[in-house]
Amino acid sequence: MTDRRLAVDAWESLFRAQHEVFAEISCDFDDTGLSQAEYDVLLTVTRGDDMTARLRDVTANMLISQPSVSRLVERMAARGLISKCSDPDDGRGALVRATEEGAAAFRLVALAHGRSIAERMSQLDDEELVQLRDLTEKLRRPAPEC
Template sequence: MNDRRLAVEAWESLFRAQHELFADLGRDFTDAPLQQGEYDVLLTVTRAPGMTARLRDITRFMLVSQPSVSRLVDRMVARGYVTKCPDPDDGRGSLVRATEAGARAFREVARVHAAHIAARMSALTEDELTQLRELTTKLRTAGTPAG
């Protein structure tokens, strides 16, 4: 078992870094054609084969509830960024596909956002970035300890 105090200090540092980075990088969406939530949806959808993803997969990658994601996707349909149709493999599910307008808006925002992410992360070496990725993956995939 790790030292509890060190574990709490490490968690607080990670939490504060994430919060500050998120706030800083969130400014990329102030005057952008997409809101941050829309960007997150399109990030998942545009990376999927055929720029089509199951709604449940989009929800799994976002940090909000399924009803909130469904409402967001419905607003994006109305804005012309995605289409939504029933999933033929899951009668209760839906497929979300990026439209050309959605993919174009995503690329426009992604260029700026990725540049800002890279600039902010430039405080770390490539080895440190690799280590950070490995450590955060380990934290995300570790089971919840008993007790």
């Protein structure tokens, strides 16, 4: 049986570390023309074949609700960062593709953001980074039913 106090302490430390690190690197988006949420959409889209992703995959990778993602995608399309069209393989779905302007904006921010992340995470050696990645992936798995 897991020690309850230790579990709470570990959770609190993980939560605070995430919050503090995120606050430190969030300035990467200042004066870039992209918000963190727009960057997250473009991250998913640019990783896809032909810089395209299904809208449902974009939604699955976001930490906001489906209606919020839909509104965000519409705003990004209006700004010319992405285009949106029907998914020929799924009549109810949509495909989202990065435009040249969106891909360029993403690459510009991604370089600086990647450097900030690597710099902040440099407090850990490679073995610790692997361990952290593996532990957080384990925590993301669904918990057993009560």
